[in-house]
Amino acid sequence: MFTGIIEDLGIVTKLENEKENLHLTMRSKITHELKIDQSVSHNGICLTVVHIKDDAYTVTAIKETLDKTNLGDIKTGDHVNIERAMKLGDRLDGHIVQGHVDQVAVCKSVEEVEGSWVFTFEYDNALNNITIEKGSITVNGVSLTVVNSKANTFSVAIIPFTYEHTNFNTFTAGTVVNLEFDVVGKYIKRLYDINAISS
Structure with missing residues (x-):
């Protein structure tokens, strides 16, 4: 669950296709606060962190996600809106956002x-x-x-x-x-x- 209040503008540093999946590597100032298996919103898409190295981390988008979102058009060097999942008890400054693009x-x-x-x-x-x-x-x-x-x-x-x-x-x-x-x-x-x- 997210709030729609963006924490950082990440930069796409690498794109790698594997079968029908797309692995996106991002550089962000919040990378050091992330952990493997954490949900992070990328341009409103909830994706799971699968790898972390230095100031970069990787998430994977499956075909369903690529078909319904703009991730298929993303390029290396693009800026992406990033938000971590909300904490229970935090102020809800935006509105209830699921990270499921319609x-x-x-x-x-x-x-x-x-x-x-x-x-x-x-x-x-x-x-x-x-x-x-x-x-x-x-x-x-x-x-x-x-x-x-x-x-x-x-x-x-x-x-x-x-x-x-x-x-x-x-x-x-x-x-x-x-x-x-x-x-x-x-x-x-x-x-x-x-x-x-x-x-």
Whole structure:
């Protein structure tokens, strides 16, 4: 379980394919605090640490993960949003994030406005995921508030701190990102759909 509050921007130092799996080696300032078998969020994807050496660690993504996220497009040198699992008893500064990506979206526009940035994203609504105005959304692992919610698009406003300390500063029109929709909203939507079918 995560909060969507990013701890570090890791750098991809090595990518290695093994059958249908992808091993990603990251360099991060929090590597020395990690341990083997620990869950860490990478751009919102919960992955398990399998190897640690010096200031770098390795995680493995299976085919299912590669098919549903933007990890298949990642390159050596890319910056990745990193967050360790939350501790019980900590403040929940973001929202409840599982680290299970629902689908990807495409950045449609980036607008700089009076000291902040507005990013607009478009996603395939055939998967029945929804956003609501002022609801929570996780974009590449970052906990954010939805503005301008529509059937298959939404926007988020990014303050300078978030812009500087996450990989949002690399997004342009066409960038593919990972989305995790609000877990409470997903359950309510599912119950509504079941009731609508049975009526």
